[in-house]
Amino acid sequence: MAAGAPGDHLRDLNPEQRAAVTFGIDESGASRPGPPLLIAAGAGTGKTTTLAHRVAHLVLHGADPRRILLLTFTRRAAEDMTARVRRICSRAFGREIDFGAALAWAGTFHGIAARLLREFARELGISPEFTILDRGDAQDLLDVLREEAGFAGGDRRFPKKALCLEICSFAVNSGRPLGEVLARRFPWCAPYETELRRLFRAYAEAKQRQAVMDYDDLLLGWAEMLACAPLAERLRARFPFVLVDEYQDTNPLQARIVEGLCPDGRGLTAVGDELQAIYGFRAATVRNMLDFRRRFGPEATILPLTTNYRSVTPVLELANAIAADSRESFGRRLIGPRASEERPWLMPVADETDQARRVVELVLDNREAGLHLREQAVLVRSAHHTGLLELELARRRIPYRKYGGLRMLEAAHVKDLLAFLRFAENPRDRLAGFRLLQLLPGVGPAFARKALDRLEALGFDPSGLALLPPPPAARRLWPELVRLLERLGRASDWPSELAAIRAFYDPLAGELYDEIEGRLADLDLLAAAAEASPSRRRFLADLALDPAVGSGLEAGRPVRDEDYLVLSTIHSAKGREWKAVFVLFVIDGWIPSDMATGSAEEIEEERRLFYVAVTRARDQLRLLLPLRCHIHADPRIGDGHVRAAPSRFLTEAIRGCCVRWRQPVAGEREPSPAADAAVLLDLAAELRDRWRS
């Protein structure tokens, strides 16, 4: 393709988008970073396109792509953005541009932080070999320390490990003192302030001893670099252009980083939608966005994007009605060119079983009408809400893929295997060592601790372990394990060392777990992802920072090109879109979750979550309202069923944007089975499904 005329890459943009793309980048070139810009982009208004074009516009005006820092929320978003920038630039230059190395600094806050901390490790006095603790690891480490400090026994009210980590993390990310965090967010833990402070101190020390970092340490480390003048100077000089996606979901610590990189705001572009702020539980605050204008030297400019190309107008009307109920926003309305007669459906259904059946029927009807499964999605407030639906899909052999919720990486056997790799990478990582040692029969916490102490005394040379007399039950495997650790301790022969680990581990896993086939299949997947990774260190870091590495690592994974229905939590659905969207459990207690109705702020966030859900739909939107729901929570309540009320977010105005769907009357659509008779076999489905590919 021939090179386009100058400015041709802006041709497909609307005036609002073009203004946002070109703001502050004049014809004299991009050598001098312009004043700060906030793009207030409504849902579906081409936010990604606009940001990608802005990056491309900078490059086309002479900015060095290696000096553009592009911060996104997920790695998928970063990759998506990089691909688009390459496409735009290639077209403008009239030839393929290899951006592989050029736009190297596009990534998540955590991913970029990890890279910078490693690069500057020497100046920071830390080990560049540090390994990254995922949430589970961090909790386990806290749990050990909790016990050591004597907080675990006796006193049953002391917060559990998960809550300890949440409190610690919230304090770090919000930048608020522990006492205030406890009082405001975790008042029932306030009596333990002194103990928690001691615990967190011990946690920080343990992490340093073991050369490990948790997610929050990565951000905190980066922020501290920026608080140190000589280092900050180098970082600022390196990145004159900083672009941040999803700004509404940044927390004060992240804002500190951004403001540290661009103290007067020059060169900074932030994009966000305050109506889609849904990460308050992670200390994110919309204030970063709402107060953006006042935070910088030259006052920031705010440019809105309001034209929605994604959804048909009836969906936008519903979205605007939800937005109108929201307390804090810039007060934009979405307008869109895609007229349609079809309003969203409100679908009251009998119960969860009925809900699953109806959704599957509609999904299949859509497919008959030519809509691929992957153009349809089922959204839920929390991951386990898909339970019965997954059963129904499995029974009908409909392939699906689930995003959000329990990750494969949290499965015990995967953590086992990774413990070997992590221990090989960083023998000071006691958590990994502790886990892998106890895989041996006869080895429990006491012996594992002894072995790790011995190892440390020997300067982390595993051959010394051979002299340690193992517990009787471990006598046979002990020398084998020592040999394996010796081999791993030498230079990493990636990825073939993985085969050696599995030769040792797979038989052990067979003893430890039942249903071993599925677990071994997971490990095969992991090994395949490992093949694609250049080094052990990179593999481990990628896994910790983005579990979707190598794709298809989530549970229930069909092969590449196969068609599959998407199941997702609303959180994981952010930034994505489908032609047909089904939102399950639009009833009070589910949306909003009754875990989050304590304060007005929490309820507002749940409302925005609902907003995110409905704005994912391009053409079809179905809201399901089961009238009777099963409660797992409290077995004391009757038979475990409760009569459910529609979500409090379904106000009159919002119902007015929808049509109420009617249960098909018997005979009209299908013979409805006697209400109370248990269906033993869905014969019709069986017969039909024989012929599905």
Next chain:
DNA sequence: TTTGTTACCCTTTTT
């Protein structure tokens, strides 16, 4: 000291 058993708790969203 490890492993098995039982009673009891709480139950969300994720880099």
Next chain:
DNA sequence: GGGTAACAAA
């Protein structure tokens, strides 16, 4: 319906 803690047995 799963994790956790305390207790019992090997």
